[in-house]
Amino acid sequence: FNPDQQLTLSIDTLWDISGNQATELEINFTWNPPFEADSSDILFNEILPDPTPLVGLPEAEYIELFNRSDSVINLQGYTFINSAVAVVLADLLFEPDSYLILCDEDDTSFFQPYGLVLGLSVWPALVNSGDSLTLINPSGEIIDLLVYDDSWYRDAEKEEGGWSLERINPVWPCEIDNNWSASENSLGGTPGQVNSIFNDAIDSIGPEITALSIISDQSVQISLSETPENLFITVQQITIPELDLIGVEFGESLTDELILHFSEPLAEDQEYLIWLENVQDCWGNTSNDTLSFNSGFFAKPDQVLINELMVDPSPQQLLPEAEFIELYNITDHSFNIRNWQIDNSGIRKDIPDFELAPYGYAILCREQDTSLFFGFGKTIGMPSWSGLVNTQDSLALINEKGEIISRVAYKNTWYKNDVKKDGGWSLERIDPNKKCHGIVNWMASENSSGGTPGKENSVKGIEIENEILLWQAYLPDTNILVTSFSGEPDTLTILNSEYQTILELGLTLQKITIEDNRFDLHFYTDTNPIENTIYQFKIKGIKTCDQTETAEQSIDFGISIQADKKEIIINEILFDPFSGASDFVEVMNTSAHFINLKNWRIIKSDGFETIEESLFSEEHLIIAPGELLVFSRAPEELPVLYPISTNINNLKSLSGLPNFNNDRGTIIIRNNQLKTIDSLVYSDDMHFSLLDDLDGVSLERIIPSGDTKDPLNWTSAAESVGFATPGSPNSQLFKTAATGRVYLEPELFTPDNDGYHDQLHINYHLASGGWMGNIKIYSDKGIEIRRLINNDWLGSEGSKAWDGTNNEGEKVPVGIYIVYFEVFNAQGEKQLFKQPCVLGAKL
Known part of the structure; x- marks a missing residue:
């Protein structure tokens, strides 16, 4: 037969079972082959991949097909494919504009009350989170392809199960994911009938701008009401009169989001108008839309601060036992920290989109710890978190352009409290308005909870002690001069400072090194220094980190010489301190040259062998001619215990200083070549005999050039100076006057x-x-x-x-x-x- 050919069927002789003969029979007809569905004639119209928990439908998976053609379709020979599993459908006439429920053969009876059902002997289970479904006709052509995702529910509760996904518009020409959503039927779905969210309205409006967010000072992101038909958008289709648009790209995952890039930065707090023209949607509608926006403000360095750190939450006080980093916006402008990062010793972690309010706080923590901090303030759960090291670590807050907005390189010495540094207490910034980022502006929280996440720090208002003091200058190598300062400086003023040497050497600043409450300036000298010559370094113009002016300072320096015996002497010793206080030892340079005490040792001995020893310093430590240096485990105690006579400029911390016996003992000083330079055998009998209480009374050397081992060259420090003179000339120092x-x-x-x-x-x-x-x-x-x-x-x-x-x-x-x-x-x-x-x- 030929398609559409007019034919006649004639029957001449025909009897029924009773023997009756029929008259001549004849019928006219037209022959056509069986209808075979083309693309989109049959659609996947509804799916229930997760029937648990039960809402109202049978607790079984199903797929609903919709015949949107005007023909009856025999499904015999059609193939249904779920991922890699293919099932050939049985003989079944599928009426036009009707629905068919596919399910497991064992579940057929459950769905028969809802409409036409075709049970499959092999049912490929549907994946809850997402799967791929395909329908192929007998000729091998794809009739429909559906790759669904559980994000299509657009409802977190329904996504958990019991609700079907329904197609909205069966004649939708656009992106498939925007045409599906969770069923709104109270049973959880509509198998075998019109979908509860059915809407066949025709779109007659072109793409519009629905939202705008500022990514950086040179890029913004706009959201469109629908996905453009052409995914190539040119700069001619988007206009901002005041800006030069140099690039347009789609967002990473959403095709209805565009990122616009400009050749120059946005002006702060500026109103802009954006035009969207001739962008076509899949219905053929074109855009002609505008949106005005304000550029707002962009954070500059130190406007958003790392303000508080919980690096060691154990043992727990009253806060959650979890690490956190607190950010603080010190300005009256809000900042979006989208695309910002936290850098932890070179490992960068993305911060989720967040609007940081004026003078607002944000608590960064692990995503799984977010609920622990909800009661404390705005919290940002970090999907990926790099743990904070308890002893020391380096953190930086990086903006979307890779610029450092805030930086902290903390150490556990910053707690300034030996108990709190063992855990459970946060580190808090003292004054967020001062550009001091080191130890001078941090300390342990004083809040009884252990910290103050999400609110003003408990230590705010405590006075910061930060004085720039030039305390050392030395020549570690030919043509290299290093000057050491205490305090935290404003580094810009270092670069603009004025410096020189008396007996001109010609200085060129090479580098600046900053660590905790100290910084060093490294200079190159044009002229070689000469031995046995005293030079003087002068500097002025340096400001502290909080912009306090520092007066001109100077210090003597010269080439360090290897010391001979008695050129470094023991000048004073406190071996029986007040209860709870620490010993100290004072040494004096009696030579006419500079001496470097690096890797020198102080030794406690029983007269035969070493009991305890410690290095004076692992770094360069210069003692000038005639200079005194005092070493103590707690030098900060000395000005309190001996306020009259302590010279704080000559105090040095030495945590490993031996614990000297209160009655008698031996002290030895050896240089870096282990040569003994001086030694003292002391006893409490060397004190003034009429003193009843020796606690806190030091022994002073009377004559620097006298024999260290001569008991008559030692006596108690005077009562008039408080019984000790740490860092100052001895009260019993011999004077040349012959008579009193x-x-x-x-x-x-x-x-x-x-x-x-x-x-x-x-x-x-x-x-x-x-x-x-x-x-x-x-x-x-x-x-x-x-x-x-x-x-x-x-x-x-x-x-x-x-x-x-x-x-x-x-x-x-x-x-x-x-x-x-x-x-x-x-x-x-x-x-x-x-x-x-x-x-x-x-x-």
């Missing part, structure tokens, strides 16, 4: 608190150390009215003051008074001084 003397100034004083001659100063200069004294004030009648000191331990020189009051604190009358000054020592020697003075008054 006492002198008063002024001889006429007027104690009326007017700031002029309010006190009588009794100055003494004794021939040697080791004296005790009494000072009494007598009236001209010989009556004792005031005792200033009574058997006090004196230095070789000093001063006492009388304010014109008696022993009861009452002011004495105007008149002549006698100062009686008696001194004596352990050898029984005694001296007596008597001098008159006048206590006057203004008329």
Whole structure:
């Protein structure tokens, strides 16, 4: 037969079962081959990949087909493919504009009440999260292809199961994923009938701009109401009058998002108008849309800060036992930190899209810890997290352009608290408005919870102590000068500072190294330094990190020489400190040249072998001619314990300083070649014999050039200086005066608190150390009215003051008074001084 040919069927002889003969039969007909579906004649119209938990439908998977053609289709020979499993369909007439439910053969009876059902003897299970479904006609042509994804539900609750995915419009010409959604039928689906979300409305509106977000100062992202037909959008189709658009690209995963790139940065807080023209959708509609937007503000360095760190949450205090990083916006502008990153020692992790409010906080933590911090403030769960090292680590906040917005290189010394550094307490920035990023601006939280995530730091307002002090200059190599400073500087002012050397060497700054509360400047010298020559380095113009001006500073330096014996001497030792305090040892450079104490050792010995030892320094440590250096495990205690006599500039921390015996012992100093330079055998018998309490009293060397091992060259520090002189000249240092003397100034004083001659100063200069004294004030009648000191331990020189009051604190009358000054020592020697003075008054 030929298609559409008119034919006639004739029957001449035909009997029924009763023997009746039929008359002549004839029928006209037209022959056509069986209808074979073409592309999209049959559609996958609804699927239930996850029937559990049951909502209202049978708890079984199904696929609904829709015949949208105007022909009956016999499905015999059609093939259904689920991923790699293919099933040939059975003989079944599929009426036009009707639905067919495919399911497992065992589930057929469950779905028969809903409509026409075709059970498959082999049912390839549907994957809940997403799968690929294909229908092929007998000629091998694809009728429909569906690659679904569970994101199509657009409803997190329904995505968990029991609800079908339904096609919205069976004649939709556009991207398939926008044409599916979760069923809205109360049973969970509509097998065998019109879908609950069916909508065959025709789109007559072109693509429109629905949203805009600023990615960086040179790129923005716009969201469109629908996907363009042509995925190649030119710069001619998008216009921003004030900007030069140089590129357009689609977002990484969404074809309705466009990223626009500009040749120059957006101006801050500027209104812009964007035009979208001649962009066509899949229905053939073209765009003609505009959107105005404000560029807002872009964070500059130090406007968003790493403000608090929980690097060691165990043992837990009251906060969640989880690491966190707190960010703080110090400005009155909001910042979107989309595409920003946290850099942890070179490992960068992306920060999710987040709008950081003016003066707002954000808590960064592991994604799984997010719920732990919800009660503390805005929280950003990081899908990928690089753990924070407890002892020290380096963190940086990086913006979308790769610029560093905030940087912190913390150490556990920043806690400034030995208990809190062991865990459970956060590190907090003290003053976010000061550009100080080192130890001077950080300390352990003082909040009883252990930290303050999401709110103002507990340590805010504590005064920052940051003074730039030039404390060392040395020549580690020919033509290299290194100058060391304490404090945290503003590095820009270093580059603009003025520096020079007396005895000109010609300096070129090569590099700056900064670590904790110290920084070094490395210079190249044009001229070779000369041995045994003292140079002086001067610098001015440096500011601290909080922009405090620093006065001009200078320091002597020269080529370091290998020390000979007795060129570094033990000058003072505290071996029996106050309870809870630390020992100290003071050394002195008696030579005329600079000496480097790097890798020198201080040793505690029993006279035969080493018991404890420690390096003075693993780094360069220069001691100048005549300079004193004091080493202690806790040098910060000394100015508190000895406020009168401590020179803080000469104090050095030495955590490994040996613990010296309180009664007797041996101290040895060896150079970097292990040669003994000085040694002291000490005992408490070397103290002044009339002292009852030796706690906190140091032993001082009397004559620097004398023998260290001579007990007579040592004695107790004077009471007048507080019993120790760490970093300062010894109170018992031998002076060249041959005889002692006492002198008063002024001889006429007027104690009326007017700031002029309010006190009588009794100055003494004794021939040697080791004296005790009494000072009494007598009236001209010989009556004792005031005792200033009574058997006090004196230095070789000093001063006492009388304010014109008696022993009861009452002011004495105007008149002549006698100062009686008696001194004596352990050898029984005694001296007596008597001098008159006048206590006057203004008329």
